[in-house]
Amino acid sequence: MATEEVKTELHEPIMSPQKEYVEINGYVVFWGLFYAALFALAVGYLCLKIGQTVDAFAPVSVLAMGMAVMFKRKNAFPETVHIQAIASSGTNVLCGAMFILPAIYILKMPSLSFFQMIVPIILGGLLGVFLSVMFRRYFCEEMNSVYPFPAGRAAAEVLSSSEGSKAKLMIVSGTLAMAYDFVLNSLGWWKEGISSAAFSWGQVLEDKLKLSFGLDSDAALLGIGYFTGLRYAAIIAAGSFFSWFVCVPIVYYLGGTHPMVIDGQTVMLADAPVRAVFSNYVRHVGIGMLAMAGVIGLLTMAGVVKDVVVRALKDIFTPNKTVQVEILRTQRDLPMSVLALGIIATVVLFAIFFHIYYAQTFLQTILAFLIVLILGFLLSVVGISSIAFTGNEPVSGMTIFMIILSAVVLASTGMTGDVGIIAILMMAAFLGTTIGVAGNFMSELKVAYLVGATPKRMQLWQLVGVIVSAVVSVGVLLLLNHAYGFTGPDALPAPQANAMAAIVQPLMSGGSAHWPLYMAGALFAVVLWMIGVPPLAFALGSYLPMEINLPVLVGGLISHLVSHSSDDKDTNELRLSEGSTIASGFVAGGAIGSLISAVLRIAGIDWFAKAWHATQGATYLGIVMYLVLCVFMYKVAVKVKAKL
DSSP, X not given: OHHHHHHHHTOOOSSOTTSOOOOOOHHHHHHHHXXXXXXXXXXXXXXXXXXXXXXXXXXXXXXXXXXXXXXXOTTHHHHHHHHHHHHTHHHHTHHHHHHTTHHHHHTTOOOOOHHHHHHHHHHHHHHHHHHHHHTHXXXXXXXXXXXXXXXXXXXHHHHHHTTSTTHHHHHHHHHHHHHHHHIIIIIOSSOSEEEGGGSHHXXXXXXXXXXXXXXXXXXXXXXXXXXXXXXXXXXHHHHHHIIIIIIHHHHHHHHTTOEEEETTEXXXXXXXXXXXXXXXXXXXXXXXHHHHHHHHHHHHTHHHHHHHHHHHXXXXXXXXXXXXXXXXXXXOOOXXXXXXXXXXXXXXXXXXXXHHHTOSSHHHHHHHHHHHHHHHHHHHHHHHHHHHHHSOOOHHHHHHHHHHHHHXXXXXXXXXXXXXXXXXXXXXXXXXXXXXXXXXXXXXXXHHHHHTOOHHHHHHHHHHHHHHHHHHHHHHHHHHHHHTOSSSTTSOOOHHHHHHHHHHHHHTTTOOOOHHHHHHHHHHHHHXXXXXXXXXXXHHHHHSOHHHHHHHHHHHHHHHHHHTSSSOHHHHHHHHHHHHHHHHHHHHHHHHHHHHHHHHHHTTOOOOOHHHHTSHHHHHHHHHHHHHHHHHHHHHHHTOOOOO
């Protein structure tokens, strides 16, 4: 721990904590909210189309930097930092809106008003901001050397690149990644998903041994893996190997004669595809691990929670409070009294909303209040920890756990049928938004710490951005439902919402959940914790598809090789930093490339080479291009030499 403390003390942000800067003005607010609304529109569509979000920080940072040059802004850096922070609210709220609310239409529930749909998103978003602020000092400052925050560090690298000598490398790597991901998503010249099933030997492995693996060749995932580092990337990959190479074959061996339903047809499990077995059975083990990892994380952080509560109570009840100006600018947060009241107010308001529209008894309202309060706190800690370790957040997995628990509890009180389904989905929308905002906004607060921005100013305008983005995201949802719908041949897939719908309907209609699998996952998480393996990282790997986890491992391996490419410690540190700049460009450029593809899809422009993409040649070309990307990252990073 001594080494970690030294690293923390030596941190020198670009913006001096001893100086005051003009960080918020009309220019910042206008463009921040404008981009928040724009990205809620563009990325919201992408959520419903492919079930993935794209962080706003990278493209907004680039756009803001370009505007600063065009408008000759003299205060460009502080303004750009806060523009991208406000804009991030546009994508932070999408988890609740796009992952949950379409289930209402999928299940053909009674129509809801715009007000009914927007309330849980707004309140959940505000609660997420309050919770992230409450834990900011712990995650961003006290544990600076422990949590890598790959997405936050990438954002800081992007922002600082315009101020330093790394700008050229950032532009080159970012342009390369942008072009690379644009080809993947819009042109289809080579395959993004590299699967063993594409080869004859892979098909034999899958048919005979039920073994299958794949890799997503997205440039942004490679960059995130570099920031994650080999240790946590290896743990995540180990979780994935456990699911695909151990659990999947075991399920086939033990339950081969078990009937299962795939696309409305009943088949024997022995004849089901490997991916279907993973989704229907093994993934639930990962959900159990995630849930228990949250419990373990909360218990582990009990001391931190106690300190936060004590500070809040002192702030509320002590007459002579500490004057904010006496605190370093970079350590100023919203007052603890505001946080405490904000947390209570958002949950109480949601309970009132729930009681008016859905509750049949006062007991149901009380139970809903306790569920969203406890799980909101618990799962936000899990989400923040996940973001801090991997740059990813398993919102859908945690929300599924919440749906199961809520459905069991509320069904026991007599809440069933359509009213029960909608009630559970509203709770899920509230909590899904809370988790998404808490985790992603913590990355922005990490950016504030790294570059020296004032966190309090970022927090205030994130609250405003969340409200604006919630309105836009629900409006986009209604528009897309009218244009495409979520059921039928030409409907938007909405993969997460379909999963939520499939789970909540049987539970509120007398069905049952996969309790043995959840319990098995929870028990395994405890075992991992007892032997010193971070259960959350392992659980993430177990829950997420392997093609998402393997590129993180590849990036972590490159990071390790770069950091050990020389016998000189200083040279290795310089090379690791150079690689971080490249990784930042990959994350930023990949996000921009994906955004361009999303805009083209919205515009109905189709340049995808479907015929070629279906051939074996596209797979081979995908492998070659991915190797070129990896070699570029390593070779450019190790060219750096320490100055004598």
